[in-house]
Amino acid sequence: MNLVADRRIEEKERRRTEIIDAAESASRQVGLDALTMDEVARTARLSRALLYVYFKDKSDLVFALADRALAALQGRFSDCAKSQATGLDQIREMGRAYLSFSQECPTLFEALARFELHSPAVEHATGAEAACVQSGDSVHQVMIAAIDAGVRDGSIRADVGPPMLVSITLWGFMHGVIQLAATKTNVLAHDGVAAQSLFEQALAMATRSLVAPEKNESNNE
């Protein structure tokens, strides 16, 4: 019956989610590098072989984590868009949200960083990686909307560039700095640089790259 088939599909989806949960939980302990399929299986209380029914291989599973990260970011970014008046403030808040996310969910951020680092060999990615590309696009849609709004309300200069290009650039900027802050905190501390002040600097500079030249609002936090 169709009912049964539907339930099957649902349960299959649930199993998949369970496995991703297990992977997330297990990697929180040791990081993604040291994460083994065996450990994930044990955490999920399943046999290791079953993981390969749901995921092509280990990196496919990690990409599923990255996809989860992107979904979470899309949610947070959408909230930012709602809570702020001007487009510029929306974008700025998204930057902060990205930082918060990386601190609250370091494992998911690590997975995302791996996705960013990976170059799909063939034209079309498969499995979870394809989903990541999709989700990444959705995130950019939210950012683009904010940029467009900013240009319209005058908080962002009109000649900033094609919104898509600006969005991707900002993403690269923020991801780069946050990754630096996340992985090199202790090294930076050695140079007397606090991760927080690094991020504030990045935010100030990113803002300056968006704002109109005549408008000079020096009273930012």
Place this chain on the structure above:
Amino acid sequence: MNLVADRRIEEKERRRTEIIDAAESASRQVGLDALTMDEVARTARLSRALLYVYFKDKSDLVFALADRALAALQGRFSDCAKSQATGLDQIREMGRAYLSFSQECPTLFEALARFELHSPAVEHATGAEAACVQSGDSVHQVMIAAIDAGVRDGSIRADVGPPMLVSITLWGFMHGVIQLAATKTNVLAHDGVAAQSLFEQALAMATRSLVAPEKNESNNE
């Protein structure tokens, strides 16, 4: 004798360099992920076991590649500082040099990206990773000199921020965007975004974040 000891040390250094050469050459074919110690050993015509005399483990060897990348970048950045008049132009040229480097030596760039992604667990890193931290600092010194020069010659706004912080931020910005361009070229192409135009956008925005507000030079390439 001391002479003999010196020669021994020299030869040891040469062997080490040979191994790194082999690793670089071997990884050019398949990338760092698929690189095996066996393949490196075969390329260097040495036994696999010997590699572990010179490098703690595989990631130590990869960090040695990253160190080489940083040394190369320091050289290129120094050239940029000499060839450009204003501090801003020096920084801009360094951005371009970073991009060129990532395209000319994708393997070294990949190694560098891994180093950026790795967080040293303990306080003090050991082996090649420690060398990377050192080399990274040297690169920042070159950048800081350019920023200082820019502030002095007026091409960079005086209130840009502490040079060290600005330098690290710019590094994060550029690394993030270049990594994006390097790994996601085909994905971006799908959205009608060329890697080159992404980088030009990034450069334009980074410039805007540095330049004084009243000074508006819109005729940048």
Place this chain on the structure above:
DNA sequence: GAGAGTTTTGACAGAGTGTCAATAACTGGA
């Protein structure tokens, strides 16, 4: 309860890593 389809698993083969005792190569002195 037998049969068809689906999910789950134990066991296997293969690849790669890192280590170590043993061997080879070199050096300086008798």
Place this chain on the structure above:
DNA sequence: TCCAGTTATTGACACTCTGTCAAAACTCTC
């Protein structure tokens, strides 16, 4: 030239992890 002593190099081993497969267990239908 031969002999220790030191250093460089290696083959072989133990171990971990991966990804696959045929078989077992389970579920549904009749």
